[in-house]
Amino acid sequence: MITGLVDRMALNNISFLTYIEKLLPETNTGWLVVDNKLRIISYNAAYNQFHNLFSGADVGFKENLEEEDFSSFPESFISALKTILSCETEKAKLQIDYLGQIISSFSISMLHISSEEDKFEGALIMVQKKETKSLMSTKSENEDFFKLLVNTSTSVYQLTDAALVFTYTSAAIENILGYTASEILGKNAIELVHAEDKEHVRDWLINIRRQPEKLFTSEYRLKNKNGIYIWIENNARNMLNNSSINAIVMNFRNIQAKKVADEALIHAEQRLSLLLNNTEESFILLNSRLRIVTYNKAAQERSPFFYNTELQSGLSVLDLIGRDEIPDYISLFEQVFKGKEIERETTFVDADKVTHIYSHTFRPVLTTHADIHGVFITSTEITERKKLTEEVAIHSDRLKTAQNIARLGYLEYDTTSKTFFCSELFYEILGLPGPLENCGQLAFLRDMVHPDDKELVKKEVKKSILQGKDFNLEFRFNSTDGNTKVILAMGGSEKNDKGKTVKLRVTLQDITDSKMAILAIQTLESKFKSLFENSIDGVILSKEEGDIVSANPAVCDMLGYTHAEMIGLKSFDLLDVNSPLVTNMHDAQKETGSYIGELFLKHNKGYYVPVEVTSTLMKDGNDHCYLSTIIRDITEKKKTESEQKALTEELLKNNQDLQQFSFITSHNLRAPVANLLSLLSLYNKENPLDEFNQLLIEKFEEATQQLNQTLNDLVNVLVIKSNTNIERETVSFTDVFLEVKKNIDNLLHQQKGVIKANFSEVDEIQYNRIHLESIFLNMLSNAIRYSSPDRNPEIKITSYKTDDWIIVEFADNGLGMDLNRYRDRLFGLYQRFHGNKEGKGLGLYMTRSQVTAMGGKIEVESEPGVGTKFKIYFKLQD
Amino acid sequence: MAKFIDVLLVEDDPITIMVCDRIIKMTSFAEKVKSCENGKIGIDYLSGLNQDGPTPTIIFLDINMPVMNGWDFLEEFEKIKSRFSSLPRIYLLSSTVDPEDYKKAQKFTLVQDFISKPLSKEALQNIN
Structure with a gap:
């Protein structure tokens, strides 16, 4: 097992090509590789020997062979080589003999080789020496020498004399050590040996000399021409005693590769044993x-x-x-x-x-x-x-579930191995069809980030990797399905002991929908905000308990508060809580959740502003109740309304007056006309001299004058009524009184009446003189006309002033009136209250018309049999 | 033979009184015409009549009069009418064009009709 392991390691340490290159020089098979232009690619020593044998020259350091280099080769070799090089045949096998001092037979294999990959085309020529025969039978003593050459399977042959000085070296030495044979000749065998090896090589050589014919093998390092030591295995035999050889015969081969492998084995064994025991x-x-x-x-x-x-x-x-x-x-x-x-x-x-x-x-x-x-x-x-695996499995299961529920995608980037791990949701969220090749994924993802956000994403990720900062960023992502998504990415990096970032972990969340919703809300909000800020109507948002949460500029302005003051108030601070309107509002709100109606709101300065409110109860997302109230200032509207009402009332009254006037005038016109008609009907046309006719004519005249008078009176009334723009001047009551008194002096004298006028308090007034004289005349003549038969008339005129009015009183001691009965018609047109008197029922009507036309009024107090007091109010001018 | 014996005319305008008196007599509408210048005089006259003696059958009443107008007269007469065994029929005689006057007249049951001035023979013929 260990050997196997070591073999594998050795193989791994030395590449196959090097192995071949190291191996081939050691073989006895010669080989030459040339391209189709005979450029030398490679060859070994064995081939060089072969080549030298036929051409008399080494391949040497030539880069290129010529056809003439092969001129002394056998014809069969040359033609075979040509067919191979021209690719006419793939393979050729032939046998050639060298006929010289030594007869050698070679079997040659030629192979056309081509590699499209390397754009190479050429030939491999392999040469196997089959046998060697000496032609010089006379030199039989050499036979053993050559046998030895044949039998020793080493690459370099060397002979030394007894002093261990080289007397012969085969040319192959150049392939191994770089020296030519001639450079080696004359050198001592110990000379190129590595210093560390010298001692045991010396011992080895001494042993060789001591024991003839015996084969000794040693491994040691020799310095090559470049100064590098090469491991060799040298086999030597002392043949000094053999008369035909008379030398120590050595052959060595390169064992560098083996030596490296051996060293690796030693290291491996050491490591293995270390490993095994620890x-x-x-x-x-x-x-x-x-x-x-x-x-x-x-x-x-x-x-x-x-x-x-x-x-x-x-x-x-x-x-x-x-x-x-x-x-x-x-x-x-x-x-x-x-x-x-x-x-x-x-x-x-x-x-x-x-x-x-x-x-x-x-x-x-x-x-x-x-x-x-x-x-x-x-x-x-x-x-x-x-245990950990199980836990991890549970955790990762939990995590996965959590991620699924939260719709979180997960990305893990290993900065050392440059690899990614991405959860399934990661792809789903980004709208990617599925896992991508790790290679180039980052670049691919980066390309899909919205152009405007690329810089931001790059910056944050870089910052996280370099400085270990956590990040939380939103960016847009153009997924492959063509949609743009808004992604919330949260991430951080993980460091190793040395503070180097080893992992970047990122969770992703698709917040497109919520983002869009927020955007929509923001747009909506800004729209509402603008509405709120710029509305002419006031808007107040208050809590259920009354705290004002929000108030727009319009309402602050309307009620005279700053925004900050407003927010500090409660809604009932603005209300007159005792008002039934407020009670109504609260009832309606409780019942229906809303209220539309009019109210009065308290201004900062204390007065009440009439407003129209529309309030609605509403709930926010947290189930809190708010009251939203829209408030419109209706002060102007109210003012206009009351003005309109007054105007309407006035118009209505005027209209009634006019109607009444028309009824009365038509009545008073019809009456004389009716008389005239009746009189005419009674006229005796058949007998014009009828006595009664005379009476009728008299009456006729009377009636006609009555009609004329009525018409004149009406014209006067109409003049007063229609002329509203009467010129004012400064008029003295004293002057007017004296003027009028002249007209009634006779009458006053007849009645033995007295007038006491007192204008000490107010004597001057801005008024129309003609009107004032007419008023005075009417008042005084009435007082005298309706005087009591029981006493002399006594009339008092007094003027005085209040804030708004100048008042002139006319008090008499005349007949007096039952005002309970007559008050309504006292100032009416053609209303008469005293029998047998000359009144036409026009005076007071005219007086009142004149007074009211200038904004004044008349009041009356009277008691039958005591007297009457008229108070005339003249409105003071602003 | 006159249609009615006793007619009372409550009217302040002398010409109207003269004309009415003449027509009534010409058409033999009544044997006797008594005129009063205003409502007060009319009420005073009626109050002064002997309860068992003759009372006016017809009263022609003007509306617009001094001291006591036609409406005042009607209100006062309501107070004294119980004295009469037979109540007179009252005709309003006026030039009024005010619709209010017509409405007001309906409130008094004693008011038979509204006669527009001038009093004509035809109007008298319609009273039976």
Whole structure:
């Protein structure tokens, strides 16, 4: 077994070509390789000898042979060579004889050789010397010499004299040592010997000289022409006493290759024995009869057969195993002897009841001739390994399951061996059809990374390998199915004791979907954000308990808070909790989850802002409740609404007034017309001189004037009513009063009335003088007209001022009125309240029209039989 | 032979009174026409009548009058009507075009009809 191992090692150490090259020079077969242009590729010494014999010259160091080099060769040789070189024939065999002093017969083989791979074409010529005969029978003493030459199978022949000085050296020496024969002649045999070998070579030579005719063999190193020592094996025989030879005959051959192999054997043996005695693995060598030849220390403890028995050379294994196991082992050994290698596990429970598991390998031991002559058993305890393997299996199973569940792909890169391990999911995630060739995989994967992400991936991976940094990166990957995937890769490197990164481990996850979703959400979010930030409507997001979580600029602006102040508030800080509107809102939210309606929100400055709110309860992903409220400021809307309402009311009132006015005017126009019609119908046309006709004419005139008066009155009213843009000027109440007093002085005098005017508080007003005079005239004439018959009229006029008004009071001691009955119609058109008086029911109507047209109002207090007080409010101008 | 014996005219306009009086007499609508210048005078007259004596069968009532208008008269008359063994039939006599007046008239059961001024022979013929 060991020899076999050594042989293999020797073969491995020396390449086949070198082996051939070393071997061939030692053979007796001469060979020459030439190409088809006779360029010399290779040849050996034997061929050179042959060549020299025929051509009289060495092949020497020629690069090229010429045809003339073969001119003295036999014709058969030349023609055969030509056919071979021209490739006419593949093979040629011939026999040629050399007829000289010595007759030699050579059998020649020629072979056409070609190698397409090397683009070589040429010939191999092999020469085998068959026999040598001396023609010089007279020189029979030489016969032994040549016999010896023939019989010695060494390459270099040498002769020395008794002083061990070379007298002859065959030309082959040049092939082995590089010296020419002439360079060797005259040199002492010890001269080129390696210093370390000199001593024993000297002893060897002395022995040769001492013992004639006896063959001595020695191995030693000779220095070649280049100064390198070559191992040779030299055989020498002292033939000094042979008169026909009279020399010491030596022949040596190159044993460099063998020597190298021997040294390797020695090293191997040393290493093996070192290994055998220090390894945990046990070895047992059995011979073909299954007896123990040898074993190592470890074998005693881990024998596959006998756990407690001491091993001993010469014991048969069959004696050491249980009887029941014998048939099994016999069949096992039968297999081994057929050349098979068998593995087997055994279990052994030791004294401490610990179970040990062993793995044994039974190998046949081969001889150099490939015969089996023994069994080599190696055993290893695999308890721990087995346990580990099982654990690893469990772990890797778990890991695989976890990876499958998590959809994680796994990549492991061994930086030393440059190999990959990739999980099945790895390929699936990347959308690759399946495992790729390890070679170039990295480059292939790198090419599939999205161009924009390549630099990033490269950088991170490099950083991880060089600096041992963990990485966590996202990149896009163009898988072979044409899709672009987003991959999340997390990885790190593993270092050895020396801090060198040995492994890179990476997990991959396809996050395309979530990435896309996130992207979509982000887009959506940014859209909503923009909506939120730029909305004219206010938006508040509050927690269920009321904490405001988010508020947009619009609402902060609306309620006069900064964003930070707003976030610190609770939603009910903004509400008037006592308001029924707020209660309504809470009820609606509780019931339906949403509310749409109007509310008042408290401004930072304390006042309330009318708003329209739309609130919705919603839940986030974590089941937290939020209230989203959209708020619109409706202050303007409210203002407009109330303005519209006031306007509508005013319009409605005006319309009613106008309608009433039209009813009244039409009534008052119809009345005189009706009278006229009646009077006409009563007129006696047949007898115009009818006495009654005269009366009718009088009445007719009266009625016509009545109609005219009515029309004039109406025109006056219409002028007041339609003229809203009345010019104002600074008017003095005193002036106006004095002017009006002139017109009523007569009447006042007749009634013996007194007017007491007091304008000390306010005397000037921005007003229309004509209107003011008309008002004063109406007021005063009414007071005098409806004076009490029981007393002289006494009228008081007083002016004063409040914040908004200038007020003028007209108080009399006249008839007075029952306001419960008349208040409604007091200022009505054509309303009269006193019988037998000349009032037309127009005065107060006109007065009120004049006052209201300038933004004022009239109030009245009265008691029948006591008097009446009119208060006229003139609106102060801004 | 007149259609009715006693007619009361509550009307403030003298021309209307004269015209009505003339027509009533011409058409022999009533033997006797009493006129009052306003509602107050009308109520006072009616209150002063002997309960067993003759009472007006027909009253022509103007609406727009000073002191006490037609509506005031109707309200006051409601208060005293129990005194009368036979109630007079009241006809509103007006130039009004206000629909409110027509509605208001319906509230008073004593109001028989609304007669637009001027009072005509045809209108009188329709009262029986």
